[in-house]
Structure formats: structure tokens, C-alpha cells
Amino acid sequence: MPSSPTDGAPESRKIPWVHVGTALTVVAAIGGLIFTGVTTYYGTKTSSDQLQQSREEDEKEGRAQAEQISFHMSGGNSSEDVHIVNRSSRPIHDPRAIFWIEFMGVDEKLERTYYTTGWAGDLDACQELVFSSADFDPAPPPMRRHVRQGDPQILLLNFTDQDGKKWNRTPDSLKPQPQDSGMPAPPDGPTGNVTAAPKTEEVKACGDKAS
Structure with missing residues (x-):
């Protein structure tokens, strides 16, 4: 096979x-x-x-x-009122500002004093705080009207938003801050404070109506 x-x-x-x-x-x-x-x-x-x-x-x-929190100073010379404005639809907490004023001193030189708003509290939605120049301590001396003064300027606004987050706002920036950070110190030089509580005014351009 x-x-x-x-x-x-x-x-x-x-x-x-x-x-x-x-x-x-x-x-x-x-x-x-x-x-x-x-x-x-x-x-x-x-x-x-x-x-x-x-x-x-x-x-x-x-x-x-x-971004809806702002500041400005009204007028010049003898009307340097400080305005802190909340155009948001929610409150902020403890807004404090550092600003300066220049005036002509006895030696015919411009002198600058740095002030801090000494008020702490809440700023409700669509409200602004107005700190009167009459409450600045020390009070700036009378201005020399025939000499141009330096325009007063707010250097810094420190506040806490509705969610508990701290912010520093300057004329050029907006930055979050550590939760344990305090109010920044003013620059070196003569300093003062705003001693009285501010007025509260309504803000018309606010929330959805803010431009």
C-alpha cells in the first residue's frame, strides 16, 4: 500500500x-x-x-x-474727592484706596502726600463711595491757583470680591492677591488718611447697562 x-x-x-x-x-x-x-x-x-x-x-x-470695579478722583486743586465705583451686579468687600496729592510748599516746591482711605465695609452692587477731600488728614494746604499743581492720582485699589478673592487694581493692571495679604503700604514719603466715612451714591451705568 x-x-x-x-x-x-x-x-x-x-x-x-x-x-x-x-x-x-x-x-x-x-x-x-x-x-x-x-x-x-x-x-x-x-x-x-x-x-x-x-x-x-x-x-x-x-x-x-x-473688571467692573473702578476708581477716579473728581476735579483738581481743592476738589480731590475719591470715588470707588462698583458697576457689577454683586457687592464687594473692604475697598481701600491709596492716592496722592501734590501742593506747593512753603519753599516754593511741589510736595506730595500719600493718603489711604481708612474706611472698611461693603460696597453694594451699582453703588459708589465718595470720600470728600474735606476729610483728608492732614488737610492739604490752600492751593496756589496761579501755579499748576500735579493732578491727584489713585495709585491702588484693594478689595475683596463676592467670592472672597482679593484683588489689587492700579491704573494699568488688575491682579489677584494671596488671601492672607493685607493692604499694601503707600510709597515712602509724607502720609495721611481719610478719617470720615464716605458718602454712598447710586451708579446709573451698572450691571447689564454698564458700558
Whole structure:
């Protein structure tokens, strides 16, 4: 009887199916690990991006109120009233300002005094505080009308927003401050304070109506 073509085939020519199956299992396991790693990476990255986006949105929302807080000084010479204005739809807390006034001294030179508003309390939505120059201590001496004085200027406004976040506003910047930070000190030089409580006035351009 003729022998089968496979009969007596050399051992080296037989396919080791057990080893092939094992190898395929290993390859499949490695592929699964790679897929799991890629999926985990992109899942983590997506979560991180979402968290970062949420933080940016919270920061933007928190900054929105602070950007609606402003200040100015009315008039010049003998009418350097200080105005702190809240055009937001929520109150702020403990707004304090540092400002300076220049006047002609006895030696015919301009002298500068730095003042701090000494009042602490809440400033409600759509309200402004007005600190009268009559309450500055020490009071600036009478102005020389025929000599141009330096325009008074507010250097800094420090306040806490509705969410308890502290801010420093200058004529050129708006920056958050550490929670444990106090009121910054005025520059070196003669200093004074505003001794009386301010007047409170309504702000017409406010909230959604603010320009």
C-alpha cells in the first residue's frame, strides 16, 4: 500500500501549532495593553483638558466682577474727592484706596502726600463711595491757583470680591492677591488718611447697562 506523503515527514517540517497559538496569544495581549494604554492616555488627557478649561472658565467668571470695579478722583486743586465705583451686579468687600496729592510748599516746591482711605465695609452692587477731600488728614494746604499743581492720582485699589478673592487694581493692571495679604503700604514719603466715612451714591451705568 502506498505510503501517505506526510508519513515519515521530518520533525523539523511539522508546524508547532501549540507554539503558534501561544505566540498569537502573547501578540494579542501586547496589542490589548497598547490599546488600553492609548485609551488611558487620551482619556487622561481629555480629563486634564476639561479640568483646565473649567479652571479657565472659573477664573474668567471671577475676573468679570473685578473688571467692573473702578476708581477716579473728581476735579483738581481743592476738589480731590475719591470715588470707588462698583458697576457689577454683586457687592464687594473692604475697598481701600491709596492716592496722592501734590501742593506747593512753603519753599516754593511741589510736595506730595500719600493718603489711604481708612474706611472698611461693603460696597453694594451699582453703588459708589465718595470720600470728600474735606476729610483728608492732614488737610492739604490752600492751593496756589496761579501755579499748576500735579493732578491727584489713585495709585491702588484693594478689595475683596463676592467670592472672597482679593484683588489689587492700579491704573494699568488688575491682579489677584494671596488671601492672607493685607493692604499694601503707600510709597515712602509724607502720609495721611481719610478719617470720615464716605458718602454712598447710586451708579446709573451698572450691571447689564454698564458700558
